Amino acid sequence: LNQTELLRQTADALARMDVALGLADLAADESWCRPRVDNSLKFEIRNGRHPVVEQTLRDEGQIFVANDCNLSASAMEAGESPLLEGGQLWLVTGPNMGGKSTFLRQNALMALLAQIGAYVPAQSAHIGVVDRLFSRVGASDDIARGRSTFMVEMVETAAILNRATNRSLVILDEIGRGTATFDGLSIAWATAEALHENNACRALFATHFHELTALAKTHTRVSNHTMKVREWEGEVVFLHEVGAGVADRSYGIQVARLAGLPEEVLERARAVLTLLEQQPHGASALTLDELPLFSRPASKEKNKPDPLHEMLDTLRPDELTPRQAIDILYQLKKMRDADSSR
DSSP, X not given: OTTXXXXXXXXXXXXXXXXXXXXXXXXXXXXOBOOEEESSOOEEEEEEOOHHHHHHHHHTTOOOOOXXXXXXXXXXXXXXXXXXXXXXXXXXXXXXXXXXXXXXXXXXXXXXXXXXXXXXXXXXXXXXXXXXXXXXXSOOOBGXXXXXXXXXXXXXXXXXXXXXXXXXXXXXXXXXXXXXXHHHHHHHHHHHHHIXXXXXXXXXXXXXXXXXXXXXXXXXXXXXXXXXXXXXXXXXXXXXXXEESOOSOOOHHHHHHHHTOOHHHHHHHHHHHHHHHTSOTTOOOOOTTTSOTTXXXXXXXXXXXXXXXXXXXXXOGGGOXXXXXXXXXXXXXXXXXHHHTO
């Protein structure tokens, strides 16, 4: 017992060595770089990566797509007060599964790693000291306190707007999605303006409200960026690349198809989307009679059972003898010939 304090100090020293050696080993194995950290308002990342997602993709035989990010404050004009200097605000648009949230998280993670003295997963990094790191990502409620998902989102957003300074780093993911469309858009718009004008912080703001991209025309430190996608034979290919510009579509129905929604639901969604997109901008909301969202679409005749497919479903190739396999081939040929003669 008289050596308790010494044991605590030893354990603390070993823990610090373990963390330092672990980070050093990780940096060497994963080609991380030594960040430049100073008192500027820089935030310039070249070919940044998310270490956890990168490792997961590697285990699956896939390659992580690295991306650049530059939220650095622009050079001050002569006579301008340093207090008026502010960082860039990137509005990031693009479809779900396009990589927006991963992009936000990886840059926040690099700021944290740099300020604990670790190397970062990037080709190069120049990060001005961040006094606070704020994150509003994900969706969850607080049942114990009687808070809805939207209420939790607003409480966290309020904390950011009230506490962030021009030295803070803020990541916001889809603010306003938990309420009505116009309410959510209005809140997201005002939040982006406040971050630019009042907080003047370095910020990444991911959104599906494409109307927000108009802020880049009137706010000098706002710029638009998007997650690139390609369409190929009716399919959506997510490139996971960040580029300058604005997403032209959200590809929500395509993502829903990937998730396995029934085809009749997807067809109905396409029909409704087409009607909505045909409405002139600023037109009043359609009535249910004009847009019968709740009318039951004409049911399609269900496909009749296919004997050929049913037979193939019951086969167990590993359990067949050579003779049985030959007999089945003849049966399949007869079924094919009978079907083609109809």
